[in-house]
Amino acid sequence: MSMAMFIQHLFNALTLGSLYALIAIGYTMVYGILRLINFAHGEIFMLGAYFVFWGVTLLHLPWFLAVIVAIAVTSLTGVLVDRVAYRPLRDAPRISALISSIGVSFFLQNLAIVVFSAIPREVQRPGWLVDIIVVGKVRILPLTLVVPVLSFLLMLGLLFIVYKTKPGLGMRAISKDIETSRLMGVPVNRIIALTFGIGSALAAASGIMWALRYPQLQPVMGVIPGFKAFIAAVFGGIGSIQGAVLGGLILGIMEIMIVAFLPTLAGYRDAFAFVLLIIILLVKPTGLLGEKLEDKV
Amino acid sequence: MLNVRDLHVHYGGIHALKGISIDVPSGKIVTLIGANGAGKSTTLRTIAGLVRKSSGEILYEGKPIDGWPPEDVVKAGIVMGPEGRRIFPHLSVLDNLMLGAYSRTDKDGIERDLEWVYELFPRLKERLWQKGGTLSGGEQQMLAVGRALMSSPKLVMLDEPSLGLAPLLVKEVFEIIETINQQGKTVLLVEQNAFASLKIAHYAYVLEVGQIVLEGTGQDLLNDKRVQEAYLGG
Ligand SMILES: Nc1ncnc2c1ncn2[C@@H]1O[C@H](COP(=O)(O)OP(=O)(O)OP(=O)(O)O)[C@@H](O)[C@H]1O
Ligand SMILES: [Mg+2]
Numbered sequence: 001m002s003m004a005m006f007i008q009h010l011f012n013a014l015t016l017g018s019l020y021a022l023i024a025i026g027y028t029m030v031y032g033i034l035r036l037i038n039f040a041h042g043e044i045f046m047l048g049a050y051f052v053f054w055g056v057t058l059l060h061l062p063w064f065l066a067v068i069v070a071i072a073v074t075s076l077t078g079v080l081v082d083r084v085a086y087r088p089l090r091d092a093p094r095i096s097a098l099i100s101s102i103g104v105s106f107f108l109q110n111l112a113i114v115v116f117s118a119i120p121r122e123v124q125r126p127g128w129l130v131d132i133i134v135v136g137k138v139r140i141l142p143l144t145l146v147v148p149v150l151s152f153l154l155m156l157g158l159l160f161i162v163y164k165t166k167p168g169l170g171m172r173a174i175s176k177d178i179e180t181s182r183l184m185g186v187p188v189n190r191i192i193a194l195t196f197g198i199g200s201a202l203a204a205a206s207g208i209m210w211a212l213r214y215p216q217l218q219p220v221m222g223v224i225p226g227f228k229a230f231i232a233a234v235f236g237g238i239g240s241i242q243g244a245v246l247g248g249l250i251l252g253i254m255e256i257m258i259v260a261f262l263p264t265l266a267g268y269r270d271a272f273a274f275v276l277l278i279i280i281l282l283v284k285p286t287g288l289l290g291e292k293l294e295d296k297v
Numbered sequence: 298m299l300n301v302r303d304l305h306v307h308y309g310g311i312h313a314l315k316g317i318s319i320d321v322p323s324g325k326i327v328t329l330i331g332a333n334g335a336g337k338s339t340t341l342r343t344i345a346g347l348v349r350k351s352s353g354e355i356l357y358e359g360k361p362i363d364g365w366p367p368e369d370v371v372k373a374g375i376v377m378g379p380e381g382r383r384i385f386p387h388l389s390v391l392d393n394l395m396l397g398a399y400s401r402t403d404k405d406g407i408e409r410d411l412e413w414v415y416e417l418f419p420r421l422k423e424r425l426w427q428k429g430g431t432l433s434g435g436e437q438q439m440l441a442v443g444r445a446l447m448s449s450p451k452l453v454m455l456d457e458p459s460l461g462l463a464p465l466l467v468k469e470v471f472e473i474i475e476t477i478n479q480q481g482k483t484v485l486l487v488e489q490n491a492f493a494s495l496k497i498a499h500y501a502y503v504l505e506v507g508q509i510v511l512e513g514t515g516q517d518l519l520n521d522k523r524v525q526e527a528y529l530g531g
Pocket of ligand 1: 311332335
C-alpha cells in the first residue's frame with residue numbers, strides 16, 4: 001500500500017472513529033448517571049439525520065440552519081424520552097428502565113417508518129463536502145477532514161461543560177452518589193434531563209455527519225452504528241467520557257484498517273466489533289479507562 | 298424554627314416512625330439519641346425530603362415543607378450532613394465544598410462562606426486540590442460539615458458526625474458543633490454518643506423503635522436514671 005493510500009484510509013478511519021465516539025459519549029454519560037443502557041440511543045442518532053434532511057428538502061432551510069434546528073429538536077426528543085419512558089421508572093428495579101428503552105427503540109423505529117417511510121432515501125450532499133481535494137498524490141474527501149475537526153470541537157465543548165460548569169459538577173456528583181447530591185441541593189431530575197439533552201445532541205450531530213458520509217437515510221440506520229458505539233463505550237470503559245472517545249476512535253480506526261489491509265476479511269466488518277467486545281470483557285471487564293462502578297441504590 | 302408533629306413514616310411494611318413530635322427552636326442545639334434502628338436517620342431524612350411521610354406535619358418557620366424535593370428544602374435553609382459522611386471521593390475538596398453551595402447564586406456570599414469554612418477547618422484549606430477520598434476519616438468529617446455549611450443553612454442537621462472517629466477527633470467534632478451554633482446556626486444533632494451530645498445540647502429527645510420515650514434539657518437527661526442505664530453505660 002502506498003503512503004498516499006494510507007493517508008486516505010487514515011482520514012476515513014478518523015471520520016468513522018469520531019462518529020462512533022460521538023454516539024458512545026451518550027451511552028456512557030447516561031450509564032454513568034443512571035446505570036441504564038439506553039437502547040433507544042441509536043434511534044436518536046437516526047432522528048437527527050432525518051430531521052436535517054427534512055429541514056433542507058421540505059422546509060427549504062439553508063444547510064447550516066437545518067443542522068442547528070435538527071440538533072436542537074433531537075436533543076429535546078432525547079429529553080422527552082427520559083421524561084416519559086425512564087423518569088417514571090427511576091425507583092423501579094433497573095431492568096424495568098432497560099426494557100423500557102428497548103420499547104422506545106422499537107417505537108421510534110416504527111414511528112420513523114410511518115412518518116418517513118421504510119424506503120431508503122438518498123441524501124443530496126452539498127458539493128463542497130464531496131468535491132475531492134488533491135494534495136500531491138493524496139486524494140481527500142473534504143468531509144473526512146470536516147467530520148473529525150467538528151467532532152473534536154464538540155468534544156472540547158462537552159469537556160468544558162462537564163469539568164468547568166456548575167451543571168457539570170452536578171453531573172459528576174450524581175454519577176457517584178445521587179442521594180447525597182440531592183442533599184446538597186443538586187436538582188437531580190434537571191441534571192439528568194440535561195445529560196440526555198447533551199448525549200442526544202451529540203448523537204444527532206453524529207447521525208447528520210453519518211448521513212453525509214454514507215448518503216442514505218433509513219429508519220433502521222441507527223441500529224448498527226448504535227450497537228458499535230455501545231461496544232466502543234464498553235471497550236473504553238463505560239461511565240468514562242474519555243473512555244468513550246478512545247473506544248470510538250479505536251473501533252473506527254481498526255475497522256477501516258482491517259478492511260484496507262486485509263480485504264479478504266471485509267465481509268466480517270460488523271462482526272469485528274463484537275470480537276473486540278468479547279476480548280475486552282475477558283481481559284479487562286471495566287474497559288480501557290473504566291473504574292469499577294458500584295451499583296447504586 | 299422547626300416543628301415536627303405526629304410524624305409517621307413507613308418503609309413498605311415497616312412502621313419506622315410511629316408519631317413523633319420534635320421542636321427545634323431557633324439558635325439552639327437539639328439532639329436526638331437512640332439505639333440502632335430507632336429511627337433517628339429516618340427522622341432527618343424525612344425532614345430533608347428524601348423520604349415521604351405517611352402522615353403528620355413538618356413545619357419550618359411556620360410553613361409545611363413535607364413533600365418538598367430535597368433541593369427546595371436546602372434552598373429554604375435546612376441542610377443535612379448524612380450518616381457516614383458521604384464525601385464525593387473522586388472530587389477535589391474544593392469541588393466538594395462547592396457542591397454544598399450548589400443551591401446558591403450569590404457569588405460574594407459563597408466566597409465569604411468559603412473563607413469561614415477555611416477558618417473553622419484550616420486543614421481543609423491546605424488540601425483544596427486533594428481528592429475527597431484521599432482524606433483521613435477526621436478530615437472527611439470536617440469536609441462533610443464544611444460542605445453542609447456552604448449551603449448557608451439556618452438549620453444544620455448532622456447524622457452521627459462522630460461515628461468511627463478516634464476519641465480526640467470526637468471531641469473536636471463536638472467543639473465544632475458548639476462553635477457553629479455560637480456563630481448563629483441552629484443544630485439538630487443525631488448521635489449514638491449520648492454523653493457528648495447531651496452535654497452540648499440545649500434540648501434532647503430519646504427515640505426508641507420509632508417513638509419518643511423521653512425528652513428534656515440535655516442536663517435533665519444526663520441526670521435521668523433510665524438514660525444513664527440505657528445509653529450512658531449505667
Ligand atoms: N430504606 C429502608 N428500607 C426499609 N427499611 C428501612 C430503610 N431505612 C431504614 N429502615 C428501617 O427503619 C428503621 C429505622 O432505621 P433508621 O436508619 O432510621 O435508624 P437509626 O436510628 O438511624 O439507626 P442507626 O443508629 O443504626 O443509624 C429500622 O428498622 C430500619 O431497618
Ligand atoms: Mg442512622
